[in-house]
Amino acid sequence: MLKVTIKLNMNELPYLPPKKVIAAAEKGLLELNRYANPADLELLRELLAEYSGVNKENIILGPGSDLLLREIVQIFSKKRKIVMPSPSFLPTVRSAKQFANKLVSIRLSPPDFKLHHEILIDEVKEPTLLIIDNPNNPTGKVLLDRKTVESIVKDEDVLLVIDEAYYEFSGITFADMVKDYPNLAITRSMDKAFSLAGARIGYIIVGNTFLKEFSSFYTYLPQSSLYAASEALKNPTYMRKNIEKIIKERERVLRKLCELKVKVYRTSTNFLLIKTEIPDITGMFRDIGILILDLSNQISPGFIRVTIGKPEENDMFLKEYMNFSDLFKQNYEK
Amino acid sequence: MKKRIGLIVNPVAGMGGSVGLKGTDGEMFKKSLELGANPVTPARTKNFLTHIKNKQEIIMYTAPGKMGEEYVKSFDIQLETIGAIDEETTAEDSKKIAREMLNDGVKLLIFVGGDGTARDIYDAVDSKIPVIAVPSGVKVFSSVFAVSARAAAELVDAFIEGTDFTEEEVLDIDESAFREGKLASRLYGYLLVPNVRKFLQAGKEASSTSSSSIENKKEVAQYIVESMDHDILYLLGPGTTVKAVTDELKLHKTLLGIDAIFDGELVGTDLNERGILELFKKYKKKRIIVTPLGGNGFIFGRGNKQFTPEVIKKTGKENITVIGTKDKLNSLDCLRADTDNFKVDKLLFGYIKVIIGYKEEMLMEVQC
Secondary structure, three states, X not given: OOOOOEEOOOOOOOOOOOHHHHHHHHHHHOOOOOOOOHHHHHHHHHHHHHXXXXXXXXXXXXXOHHHHHHHHHHXXXXXXXXXXXXOOOHHHHHHHHHHOOOEEEEEOOOOOOOOOHHHHHHHOOOOEEEEEEOOOOOOOOOOOOHHHHHHHHOOOOEEEEEEOOOHHHHOOOOHHHOOOOOOEEEXXXXXXXXXXXXXXXXXXXXXXXXXXXXXXXXXXXXXXXXXXXXXXXXXXXXXXXXXXXXXXXXXXXXXXXXXXXXXXXXXXXXXXXXXXXXXXXXXXXXXXXXXXXEXXXXXXOOEEEEEOOOHHHHHHHHHHHHHHHXXXXXXXXX | OOEEEEEEEOOOOOHHHHOOOOOOOOOHHHHHHHOOOOOOHHHHHHHHHHOOOOHHHEEEEEEOHHHEHHHHOOOOOEEEEOOOOOOOOOHHHHHHXXXXXXXXXXXXXXXXXXXXXXXXXXXXXXXXXXXXXXXXXXXXXXXXXXXOHHHHHHHHHHHHHOOOXXXXXXXXXXXXXXXXXXXOEEEEEEEEEEOOXXXXXOOOOOOOOOOOHHHHHHHHHHHHHHOOOOOOEEEEOOOHHHHHHHHHOOOOOOOOOOEEEEOOEEEEOOOOHHHHHHHHHXXXXXXXXXXXXXXXXXXXXXXXXXXXXXHHHHHOHHHEEEEOOHHHHHOOOOEEEOOOOHHHHXXXXXXXXXXXXXXXXXXXXXXO
16 A cells, blocks of 8 residues: 655645644544534534625535535536536536536636636526636636626526635635625635645535525534534634645745746646646656646646645655656656 | 467657657658667656556567567566567568567557557558557657556556457658648547546546546437437538447448438438538538547548538538547647638637537637
């Protein structure tokens, strides 16, 4: 069994949550024989509503935003076609493929991976469930602006779901528009920014059209996760400092890669998108215990996604990348 | 029982790359030597052989010396040498040895080289046995190739452990045009390769969303056939994805040519421009179904020149259906058109819908 030393493939934060959050999770373990306390579920909804600047009634909780997105697809795709950019967050693509009446993808192409708004508007002229991750995963690009969102949601036959899993890194949100547009929903996660991937807390900020369908939706979450998430939201300063650190580090790694003449794309997330000429680089990294994500099936061969880790982890990645690059040049450019 | 597998290495493939020659076909090999190029295939071949896990399950039939034998003998693989070669090897050697291997009952043929080598192997074995193509040439555009030497080794293991097969494209790239910066290619034929998706690391985002290539083609074909109208003339371009449509209709397709269907019946086979225009006089409504060429994404102008600017203009962009497998589409940044008529190319530019599965479409840009 391979010993994994550096994990840069799943966009987790490399930092543990603060001690108080860990202590809260531990407290939850002492209630492991019980289902979650409904009052604690309500408290978490209140805290998330406050954090997102919306009403508590508009918050739906679930075990990870990927599962909430799956639920949305299942409920709302029966009489609508689904439109998504390609590439998109893979679990959602899989759900769409499984449940959609008809699935239309709009290809984002290098170098800018832009979502052409006129094409998008043109495609949603019939009842549609439109799902857009913003910023997009795996390109890291911001795809939407307020004007485009407004022009989409003014047609009530179109349901727009914006996946803001990386909102804390991009600083861009459309959550405030939910009160005005019943056909808008925003999915978010505490997995990434709050260092709580293991707690699996996802939530949707829903407009009324979605709320009606979700009225009977109720999910028990682990008590440890509830305690940890609530504690993290009581003091988000720690999270914000981590985000600053990651963004600073992302820009350092980006600069370094540019200096090394590696084709790297600027992102608004906690990962970088790279186009490499080195064949099977993901396998080579895996062999030395560094995990990165191969995107050849999602974008095109040569594309990889690398999560920003701790500075020493990123340095290790950069060093090994250059080793592989030298090896490649020796073999092919003698 | 051990499997008989053949290995042919093109020792000069890839040498032109470092000296900017874009290929080693014909006289260009001598030129690459004059310019100081070094062989690149030894490292590639060794890398490939290193990563085969089931070495004990193989009897490897190889060409002599630098065409295979000298690399295999340093590995713990049972070895049989076939044929004879001179100091200077040619395309004829690859073809001759491939035929000998076929006669000796080899069940899988591995070759290390580029697009030129793939064409030689196609000439020799066609679809009689499956192949695994290890990329080592300057131009590796044909989709028959594995993504890397390591991936090719994984395909060998999959073959030994049991897998089905799929047809992949062999392209004919015009080297002299390529040297002038033009990508002029045409579909040369199809080789049979193990039908295995690319190996990816584990993790929630790692697995491919696509079904196998054969299933994917069937899904596309079913969707097309279900949506076919009885009063439309369908012109079907070359390629195995389009052939899946005629398979679904239980009709015969000219693999590299253009056929016409009306109301579930073949009304024209292997048509040229004249034949197509004749049909247009008889049938008012028409629709062209094409698949992009792997590697470069041409929907018109490469391998289907029978769809002339006149034919395309008379059909109209709104009556063109592009179909393709997800794997092929994912390997392309955009679609292309080069009809020798800029006005017609311009007509095709912009987004076009591509059918990529059952009730699954992708909007993709035609540019370049």
